[in-house]
Amino acid sequence: MLKVDDLNVYYGGIHALRGVTFEIDQGQIVTLVGSNGAGKTTTLRAISSLVKTKGSVKYNGEEITGLSSEKIVEKGIIHVPEGRRIFTALTVEENLLMGAYLRNDKDGINKDLEFVYKLFPRLKERVKQLGGTLSGGEQQMLAIGRAIMSAPKLLMLDEPSMGLAPIVIDEIFEAIKELNKSNGLTVLLVEQNANIALQLADIGYVIETGEIAFTGDAKDLLYDDRVRKAYLGED
Template identity: 70%
Template sequence: MLKIRDLDVFYGGIHALKRINFEINEGQIVTLIGSNGAGKTTILKVISGIVKQKNGQVFFQEEDISKLPSEKIVELGVIHVPEGRKIFTALNVEENLLMGAYLRKDKKEIQEDLENVYELFPRLKERRTQMGGTLSGGEQQMLAIGRAMMSKPKLLMLDEPSMGLAPIIVQEIYETIKKLNEERNLTVLLVEQNANLALQAAHYAYVIETGEIVLEGSGKELLGDDRVRKAYLGEE
């Protein structure tokens, strides 16, 4: 579904991504793990068209999207939930969700999808008229994912969905991600510092260090890898 080939990204004189190659098959949850500054978020921004690469290509469903503007990439069904959620704090819950459908013309289906999001996150339905800025961190993360679902994603990219959230809310968010993958065959690319959670959820995983992929394998394989356990799971 998604292929990245020989990706190089520079920020000024800093070589942020170095010849990155990876792919995601349809229906998979794939995770990128690595420490802060390793280049995980930059990869998502390149796929979304927010950051431009110096070399390399990004293919989505066999189409080269490397030079497309962000809005065209969204139209293709590549949807990015950024770190920090970035909801519209001055809009209410329902207005935020409808913003996710701004490129769609199918009004009847938009209403159906809105109800599907409320079924997925009942807490959002209870707060449909509440301003986004007054929601808790967990509710804002639910809203960000719900807004993304309103765009009818084929590939959902989530950047640090667990950041700053209570463990019980993190568990709920991850259960929802797995549910979307299993019940709707939604393909997910997950960037996460909580390596343990991410590897448990992922079918396949890549480890990034200072802009390079240094390890890859199934989530289960990497959970059992001594290097991963020592560097990212806090085990000796």
């Protein structure tokens, strides 16, 4: 579904991504794990055309490198950025409907709205509440819900667990699992919490200083000594 080949990104004199190559099959959950500054967020931003890149990104066989971010969204690649980036002055419902701004299928929009409320009941309880008054966990739910309203084919999530309490993290990741299982949604997950990411994912890629260091079945990587020492805090 997505094939990233020899992706390079420069920030001035800094070579942030160094030939990053990976692929995602339809229906998979794939995770990119690594330490802060390794290039995880930059990889998502490159796919979304938010930074200039060298290399190739193909989506369902079509070269999308160099397309505008708007065109990337139109193709069904939806990016939930680090830090949530919700509209704080809009209500929960207004935020969600903003996610559907490219759609004109009213029945489908209403159906997805109800699905989001079923997935995250707390959002339904706060439907008229301003986004800026929500807790961090509720804002993350809202950011994911807004993405769902865009009818994504590939959902890219950047650090969805950041700054959240463990019980909320569990709720967020259960929702991601449900989206993949029920809707067959393909997910590219960037996550510093390697343990929870690898438990959820099918395939894992470990990125270090802008390069893919190694890859494998996510469950196998959970027991890989290199991963356990570097990212799970084990000897």
